Amino acid sequence: MINFQYTRANDVPEAVGLIGRNPNAKFIAGGTNLIDLMKMDVEQPTTIVDITRLPLKQIEGMPAGGLRIGALVRNTDLAYHPLVERRYPVLASAIMAGASQQLRNMASTGGNLLQRTRCHYFYDAAATCNKREPGSGCSAIDGNNRMHAILGASETCIAVHPSDMCVALAILEAEVHVTSVSGDRVIAFADLHRLPGDTPQRDTSLNADEIITAVELPPQGFAKNYTYLKIRDRLSYAFALVSVAVGLELDGDIIKEARFALGGVAHKPWRDPQAEAVLRGQPAVATTFANAANVVLRDAKGYGGNTFKIDLARRGIARALTQAARGTPQSQSSKKII
Numbered sequence: 001m002i003n004f005q006y007t008r009a010n011d012v013p014e015a016v017g018l019i020g021r022n023p024n025a026k027f028i029a030g031g032t033n034l035i036d037l038m039k040m041d042v043e044q045p046t047t048i049v050d051i052t053r054l055p056l057k058q059i060e061g062m063p064a065g066g067l068r069i070g071a072l073v074r075n076t077d078l079a080y081h082p083l084v085e086r087r088y089p090v091l092a093s094a095i096m097a098g099a100s101q102q103l104r105n106m107a108s109t110g111g112n113l114l115q116r117t118r119c120h121y122f123y124d125a126a127a128t129c130n131k132r133e134p135g136s137g138c139s140a141i142d143g144n145n146r147m148h149a150i151l152g153a154s155e156t157c158i159a160v161h162p163s164d165m166c167v168a169l170a171i172l173e174a175e176v177h178v179t180s181v182s183g184d185r186v187i188a189f190a191d192l193h194r195l196p197g198d199t200p201q202r203d204t205s206l207n208a209d210e211i212i213t214a215v216e217l218p219p220q221g222f223a224k225n226y227t228y229l230k231i232r233d234r235l236s237y238a239f240a241l242v243s244v245a246v247g248l249e250l251d252g253d254i255i256k257e258a259r260f261a262l263g264g265v266a267h268k269p270w271r272d273p274q275a276e277a278v279l280r281g282q283p284a285v286a287t288t289f290a291n292a293a294n295v296v297l298r299d300a301k302g303y304g305g306n307t308f309k310i311d312l313a314r315r316g317i318a319r320a321l322t323q324a325a326r327g328t329p330q331s332q333s334s335k336k337i338i
């Protein structure tokens with residue numbers, strides 16, 4: 001870890017001003033990702049800007065029925081908030097599926113959105129990694145790629161986004177509020193994370209001088225027919241091989257509205273409008289679910305060690321859609337797949 005300067009911001013204008021004047025500065029809140037990266041010399045900020053005192057820790061109901069979540073709300077506080085548990089249970093479930101209790105107690109909402117890939121080549125300074133050092137190559141393509149992407153990858157990077165919470169936010173169609181010295185803007189959640197293309201070093205569409213201030217959820221929370229299914233190597237404290245967030249609106253046995261997103265398979269939470277369209281107006285039965293899985297995975301590509309994830313994702317999608325349609329969401333306490 002290199003030497004760095006530490007400073008604390010007392011309000012949002014001061015925070016963005018500090019970042020704007022120093023391109024090598026980084027914000028820190030919970031630090032559950034940044035500190036690890038600094039220890040491994042992957043991130044080498046010359047200045048750390050502590051934002052834990054900023055007034056961004058509120059969860060507020062909106063007049064139209066949505067919910068506004070401050071960027072510094074801790075993951076645990078968000079998962080157990082009564083409004084989230086009642087109106088957006090898929091978000092609570094996804095958060096509880098991630099990390100450990102200790103990490104959830106520290107990790108912030110904004111930090112969860114911005115966490116970087118857990119690719120072991122990205123963390124290994126001796127390995128070639130286009131995300132860490134653009135133009136150096138991707139060791140994962142011909143290397144140990146069991147955890148890597150099967151959708152949306154490129155010749156420069158096959159890493160995956162590690163967040164569980166973000167998969168749920170994708171189907172909720174959240175909005176991300178950001179600010180900088182130039183002003184405020186709102187980013188649709190689908191536009192926040194980027195696919196690698198030929199610039200894998202850029203994970204998001206945020207500018208270097210911007211800070212996330214809040215995440216806003218619309219009124220539709222799929223509180224009845226939902227699930228978050230996470231398939232992993234062990235039952236706790238493990239990243240997803242494949243995860244699936246589902247929200248359905250049913251009229252009897254017919255699917256009126258359907259959203260689902262995959263985690264652990266791409267550089268961002270993966271939604272496919274064509275696959276969701278296959279579900280609408282159709283009966284909530286196994287053949288319908290299988291058709292949707294086939295559509296979303298039509299362009300899936302394995303790299304040897306992770307080719308098994310294609311079939312795993314297909315079965316995971318069918319299982320998650322079944323859970324949601326039955327109104328029997330996956331438990332995050334027992335974790336036994338139902």
